[in-house]
Amino acid sequence: MLTLPDVPTLGLCSVLASLAFLGVFVFLWVGRRDESHLLHWAASSLIYAVALLAFASVAGPSLVIGLLYGALSASTLAVLTGVRRFDGLPPFRPWLLLPILVSCLGYLLPALAFGVDSPASRIGGTVGSIVTMLVVGLSLALGRAPQPSRGRRIAGAALLVYVPSFLVAIAAEAVGGSSVNMAALVPLLADQVLLAVLNLGLIAMPGERAQAALRDAALRDPLTGAWNRAGLRALEAPRLRPGTAVIVLDIDHFKDLNDRHGHALGDRVLTALAGCIRGIAPEPDAFLARLGGDEFVMIVPDRSPAEACWLADEIRLATQRVPDLPAWTISLGIARVEPGEADFAAAIERADRSLYRAKAEGRDRAAA
Template sequence: MFHTPDTETLRLCSVLTSIAFGLVFALFRFGGRREAYFVHWSASAFLYAAVLIGFDSAPRGQPFAISLLMGALAATNMLIVSGLRAFDGKPPFRLWMLAPVAGCAVVHVLPVLIAGRGPGTGAWTQAVDTVTIAISAGIAGGILLASGRRDRSRARRIAGLAILGYLPGYAIVLVAIFSMTPRINYLALIPMLSDQLLLGVLNLGLLAIPAERAQQRLIDAALRDPLTGAWNRAGFDRQAGRLASAGATVLAIDLDHFKQINDRHGHLAGDTVLIELARLAGAEVASLGGAFGRLGGDEFVAILPASRAPDAQACASQIHEACRKYTEGMPEWTTSIGVSQILAGETGHQAALHRADGALYRAKLTGRNKLTA
């Protein structure tokens, strides 16, 4: 049905694809978006195109020229890693990144240096080249895949799996070499065929990484209260969904005499107090593994995980005490807190929040600045 493609045509397709993606990365970098990681990924794509051209035009019988190309091929993988590190705000380059590059370059000439140019040297050279470049691909793909799992990034996992997708092809090459397959010339087709499937997936995955983060930031912004940075009602409900289980503690938090603060000191001072309350209480809740949100006005809510159930009252007191440490120069303010726990058999946190609101109302009636269960 299909004619077997020749290596030169496939190599040309890979070169053109790499140049195209290299230009896309470069245009993102120099077209108004100043993210440095695009430079790394652009350099990786352009370098890969140059390496493929170099393999096609390198003089035969020059192992040192090929060794440089092998080192450059490994460098394309390390540039992907350095770009990912730059994207994460880390120093892009680390000393260990030189090891795969130097290894691919040095190992290529070892069979010649050890055994000379004998009849079997070519097969051994091709074998060690395949192993070393597979190691560099495995390192890059593994780092992308691991960071994708850690950050719950689908784009990173796609890019990582694309790089790791080259490994079966390298394994086929090794098997063919050591089984003395007579049609050894066809072995060069396997990496090029892999390119046609995986090169676009890899680069599209890299392009999707910043887009995925931008989308997540938009989602977070929609779920955050713009004044205090705490979760809004929708955001808190989403966070509470993962924490709501029997024994989890729900706190209803209210700022005492908030209207008087606004009337005496102005709405700007009132906003400052809300921000300070969210900062202090939110930090305490986060340290306890919980979620903190603003329901509206001066009404806040928190949920602590069930693992804190044995010392729920102490945790609530800790949050209440934190709200007494407001910054000097601000209007004096206090909070009232109602505490409840999710009971066995209850689904969600709404029933516990209703009880916490009742406890908060009792705290207000009995003088405010209190913690009531």
């Protein structure tokens, strides 16, 4: 029959697990010195391990124990500061001190009124831990992120799952009748699973970002930053609906431009064209892909034919205002996705025919 482990044994297991993850984060940081978020997560593991060891050895005044409850909250908040650093945001905000203050006072006030080791003081400290877990867990699981991340959501979910264990601990302390510190026992039991889930979720985040960057690089044109043909195929489904405007454009006499001024200047013109398009119709409102050479296609949803023509003309005029380049112009062809079309191929073909009509009519214009 299974027996319930005691608090010191569970605490030791959590300390060893935290030190192991501390070593992992430090080892990863040694090889990636620019990824300072790893140091925040290492600090989280270190603070947690030190706080647990201090709880096991300190039976001192209420102020010291209150500070240790604050340290537990700080270890959890270091997870959030690391994630903020990972996202390129300032890691610290003054409001992050509030959960630490709630944890300290949550223990100290009942301890002063009812005693250092009273159920009321342990419940108060546990309430502070609940507040911290909710703040950090909800921020990770539901907060806005630069890109979707399963690791982030897993880490956030792990923190939120701690909350029921704290509530069980509070209920057990309120009922009383046990010589065991239930405010420590129940969360430490949860620790044996959730601590690993939390840290593995954090470890997965850099790998997810690297994988997304590789995928993005494979689907984008390295010169202009526009999507390539593979990107167009991979990402067309959510944009494919009847009425979506398709604008095909290229640079007039681009070969002559390259021959007269060199390919380096031709590359600058291509980059300038992509920049003009993004300035007029940035993502995600518009989708820009380079089909090859100097030919681009824009996918613009939710625009009337008149709006698509206006947009095309604005881009044409914007290219004429680019400084430090020889004079150059573009021609554009406009079409729309028709009901029943399974991809953009037919609409691009129609827009391409419009483009050739614009060139036949004298270039430096749009045709629909």
